[in-house]
Amino acid sequence: MTTTSPQGHTELLRPDGSPVRVLVVDDEQSITELLSMALRYEGWQIRSAGDGLGAVRTARDFRPDAVVLDMMLPDMDGLSVLGRLRRDLPDVPVLFLTAKDAVEDRIAGLTAGGDDYVTKPFSLEEVVARLRGLIRRSGAADRRSDSVLVVGDLTLDEDSHEVTRGGDGIHLTATEFELLRFLMRNPRRVLSKAQILDRVWSYDFGGQANVVELYISYLRRKIDAGREPMIHTRRGAGYLIKPAA
Amino acid sequence: MTTTSPQGHTELLRPDGSPVRVLVVDDEQSITELLSMALRYEGWQIRSAGDGLGAVRTARDFRPDAVVLDMMLPDMDGLSVLGRLRRDLPDVPVLFLTAKDAVEDRIAGLTAGGDDYVTKPFSLEEVVARLRGLIRRSGAADRRSDSVLVVGDLTLDEDSHEVTRGGDGIHLTATEFELLRFLMRNPRRVLSKAQILDRVWSYDFGGQANVVELYISYLRRKIDAGREPMIHTRRGAGYLIKPAA
DNA sequence: CCCCAACCTGTGATTTCTCTGAGAAACCCT
DNA sequence: AGGGTTTCTCAGAGAAATCACAGGTTGGGG
Numbered sequence: 145m146t147t148t149s150p151q152g153h154t155e156l157l158r159p160d161g162s163p164v165r166v167l168v169v170d171d172e173q174s175i176t177e178l179l180s181m182a183l184r185y186e187g188w189q190i191r192s193a194g195d196g197l198g199a200v201r202t203a204r205d206f207r208p209d210a211v212v213l214d215m216m217l218p219d220m221d222g223l224s225v226l227g228r229l230r231r232d233l234p235d236v237p238v239l240f241l242t243a244k245d246a247v248e249d250r251i252a253g254l255t256a257g258g259d260d261y262v263t264k265p266f267s268l269e270e271v272v273a274r275l276r277g278l279i280r281r282s283g284a285a286d287r288r289s290d291s292v293l294v295v296g297d298l299t300l301d302e303d304s305h306e307v308t309r310g311g312d313g314i315h316l317t318a319t320e321f322e323l324l325r326f327l328m329r330n331p332r333r334v335l336s337k338a339q340i341l342d343r344v345w346s347y348d349f350g351g352q353a354n355v356v357e358l359y360i361s362y363l364r365r366k367i368d369a370g371r372e373p374m375i376h377t378r379r380g381a382g383y384l385i386k387p388a389a
Numbered sequence: 390m391t392t393t394s395p396q397g398h399t400e401l402l403r404p405d406g407s408p409v410r411v412l413v414v415d416d417e418q419s420i421t422e423l424l425s426m427a428l429r430y431e432g433w434q435i436r437s438a439g440d441g442l443g444a445v446r447t448a449r450d451f452r453p454d455a456v457v458l459d460m461m462l463p464d465m466d467g468l469s470v471l472g473r474l475r476r477d478l479p480d481v482p483v484l485f486l487t488a489k490d491a492v493e494d495r496i497a498g499l500t501a502g503g504d505d506y507v508t509k510p511f512s513l514e515e516v517v518a519r520l521r522g523l524i525r526r527s528g529a530a531d532r533r534s535d536s537v538l539v540v541g542d543l544t545l546d547e548d549s550h551e552v553t554r555g556g557d558g559i560h561l562t563a564t565e566f567e568l569l570r571f572l573m574r575n576p577r578r579v580l581s582k583a584q585i586l587d588r589v590w591s592y593d594f595g596g597q598a599n600v601v602e603l604y605i606s607y608l609r610r611k612i613d614a615g616r617e618p619m620i621h622t623r624r625g626a627g628y629l630i631k632p633a634a
Numbered sequence: 635c636c637c638c639a640a641c642c643t644g645t646g647a648t649t650t651c652t653c654t655g656a657g658a659a660a661c662c663c664t
Numbered sequence: 665a666g667g668g669t670t671t672c673t674c675a676g677a678g679a680a681a682t683c684a685c686a687g688g689t690t691g692g693g694g
Contacts, residue, residue, distance in 0.1 A: 227418075227422060234425070254583070254587065255581070255583050255584045256588060257423075258426070258429075259426075261583070304578060304579060304631070305623050306577075317625075317680080319681080351683065354684085354685095358643075358684095359682095360642090379641075379690090379691070380640070562670055564670080564671070597672080599652085599653095600673085603653085604671095606652090606654060622651095624650095624651065624680065625650090
């Protein structure tokens with residue numbers, strides 16, 4: 145089952161129609177706050193914990209549909225937390241947060257059970273997309289919602305990373321793909337450059353705000369090239385995407 | 390009967406449509422957890438036990454369609470467990486886990502009856518593949534789903550390990566075969582290097598993640614050589630296989 | 635109708651990611 | 665033990681992606 149969220153895109157719901165529940169675990173409060181805010185915006189119900197013990201305790205009565213778990217916690221290591229979580233909630237999917245330069249071998253085995261991970265610093269779009277994927281595949285959401293976004297004759301497949309316009313395949317880079325996904329998840333809505341920067345670029349991006357203009361330019365070249373444009377500028381406000389019609 | 394699993398590939402179901410049940414027996418908890426996670430992800434229902442007695446007791450009321458049994462248990466030796474299991478469930482197929490240097494001839498005798506074994510450290514793809522084979526042949530799954538994966542003009546036979554492209558036979562090494570099988574069981578899906586490493590390489594592999602790149606390179610040489618490529622790189626995301634069309 | 639802020643986009647430096655050759659070590663079969 | 669095969673590390677070449685910068689363009693308020 146899906147319904148329309150305050151943000152305008154379809155959201156996942158549990159079989160009984162109640163919102164999806166996500167537990168966020170990180171010791172840096174700025175991170176839990178950032179994530180909580182972003183995930184609530186998805187229409188999900190969020191709880192957070194700052195350490196492993198709190199996570200296990202919270203999970204027990206909150207019974208989340210998914211967990212976002214930092215691998216680096218003050219009191220226990222990520223794997224122990226995982227083990228304890230799994231004792232109470234054997235099927236809950238977990239999205240791990242790891243440091244970019246963290247030893248790769250810590251990652252080993254984490255995705256084996258269908259779990260997933262993102263490296264810090266992450267972009268919110270990436271976290272949300274992966275979480276949606278995990279929840280979708282775990283069956284916690286009752287609709288086997290498919291992974292394809294459609295706006296007009298433009299399609300974007302989140303599984304295969306395939307993008308087509310009018311049937312023609314279009315190759316996008318990773319950043320272009322995320323930007324387009326964000327636009328397509330919010331069709332007909334004006335998104336400011338600040339919003340785009342906050343969602344699509346990682347939270348520690350320190351560069352020039354005009355990367356957004358640049359990447360919009362790239363996208364137009366690939367998506368609107370010689371066709372009825374779908375990406376529109378609202379001067380002073382931001383950008384929006386809508387069907388060419 | 391088959392249906393589409395959360396992962397997108399077809400899964401085995403019992404004649405009455407209920408999920409396949411598998412009992413996992415190992416004294417190392419990290420192993421039972423790893424296996425439970427991976428096998429649940431196949432859509433199967435999993436119970437685990439840490440010793441022979443627990444295994445026999447659990448089997449009695451769980452009535453699994455297959456058992457994964459470590460030969461090295463603290464309380465009894467593998468053969469006794471097997472004997473007791475067979476008293477309650479005469480036909481259940483068993484996948485033995487053995488140490489690499491275990492006495493081969495003993496195993497050989499065991500597998501004569503249709504059982505199978507893998508050596509530790511194993512790869513999850515291998516365990517899953519063997520289990521699928523056992524369950525398929527035992528008739529617990531109602532469709533004798535055939536053992537050939539097909540993507541475009543590429544075929545891979547899980548029983549005979551035969552691989553062909555456009556009718557031509559292709560010789561693959563064991564690792565190449567497992568990698569290709571994993572790709573073909575997830576066609577049109579981007580699989581990250583981490584996912585591939587977690588599924589195709591053994592759980593204790595501590596090496597460089599670029600073995601994946603290397604083996605993709607080998608596969609391309611053998612499968613895509615001079616033809617329309619089927620293996621594609623999604624830079625920054627992973628690899629996927631799809632029909633050349 | 636003019637001007638300026640906002641926006642667009644070409645260029646190229648830098649960084650990141652991927653591919654693959656060469657060779658060492660392990661393995662296997664006889 | 666010996667030769668062929670397989671697995672894997674290492675490292676360099678090459679390709680692709682990201683981004684800063686800057687000059688050009690546009691649109692709308694005054």
